[in-house]
Amino acid sequence: MTPKAVIFDIGNVLIEWQPERFFDAEIGTENRRALFATIDLHAMNDRVDRGENFSAVLAETAAKHPERQAELKIWHDRWLDIASPAIDHSVRLMAALKQREVPVFSLTNFGIETYALAATSYHFLRAFDLDFISGHMGVIKPDTRIYEMVEEGSGLSGDSLLFTDDRAENIAAAAARGWQTHLFEGSQGWADRLVAAGLLTQEEAQ
Structure with a gap:
C-alpha cells in the first residue's frame, strides 16, 4: 500500500x-x-x-x-x-514530501540538548510533523518500545509507515512490526524508493 x-x-x-x-x-x-x-x-x-x-x-x-x-x-x-554536514539531497526529499503534504516524522537516537543545538543550525529539524527523539522518550532504537511509542503517538502502524535508517538492526526492528522500510545507503537510493512508493515523481525526487 x-x-x-x-x-x-x-x-x-x-x-x-x-x-x-x-x-x-x-x-x-x-x-x-x-x-x-x-x-x-x-x-x-x-x-x-x-x-x-x-x-x-x-x-x-x-x-x-x-x-x-x-x-x-x-x-x-x-x-x-x-555532526556535519547536512545531506542536502535528503533534506530536499524531506521538503518535497512536505510540499506534497505527506506527513513526515523523525525517529532518531538523539540527545535532548544536542538536538536543540543541532536545530539552531539545521532548521529543517523543526519542520517534522511529529518528532520522536530518543532523549525525550527515554529509549533508543532498536528497542521495541520506541517503535510502539511512534505508533501510539502517530495513530499509524504497520505498512502505513515507511521508515528509512542507516543501521540494519533499526530497520529490522521496524520491519518486525510490519513497517515498510528502506536501509539508507545513500540519498539516491532513498529517492528511488520514494518514487517507487508513489510518494514523489522523478522530478520531485531530484
Whole structure:
C-alpha cells in the first residue's frame, strides 16, 4: 500500500555523523584509534541519546579519563562540527514530501540538548510533523518500545509507515512490526524508493 507517513532517521540520513572521521582530522588516525579504544565514546553517546544531560555525561567521562580531557572538550565544544554536514539531497526529499503534504516524522537516537543545538543550525529539524527523539522518550532504537511509542503517538502502524535508517538492526526492528522500510545507503537510493512508493515523481525526487 502507499504509505500514509514517512519516517526519517537523522544521523547519516539527513546529517552526517562520523566522529571517527572528525577526530582523524583533528588529532590524527593513530591517536584517534587510541582514544576510541580507551573510551567507548559511542556508549557515552548512547547515554545522552537515552536522555542524560550532555554536559554532565561529558564531565563525568572526563573525570574518569583526565588524560583525555582535551579530546572530550572537543567533543563537547565542537559537537556541531562533528555532526556535519547536512545531506542536502535528503533534506530536499524531506521538503518535497512536505510540499506534497505527506506527513513526515523523525525517529532518531538523539540527545535532548544536542538536538536543540543541532536545530539552531539545521532548521529543517523543526519542520517534522511529529518528532520522536530518543532523549525525550527515554529509549533508543532498536528497542521495541520506541517503535510502539511512534505508533501510539502517530495513530499509524504497520505498512502505513515507511521508515528509512542507516543501521540494519533499526530497520529490522521496524520491519518486525510490519513497517515498510528502506536501509539508507545513500540519498539516491532513498529517492528511488520514494518514487517507487508513489510518494514523489522523478522530478520531485531530484
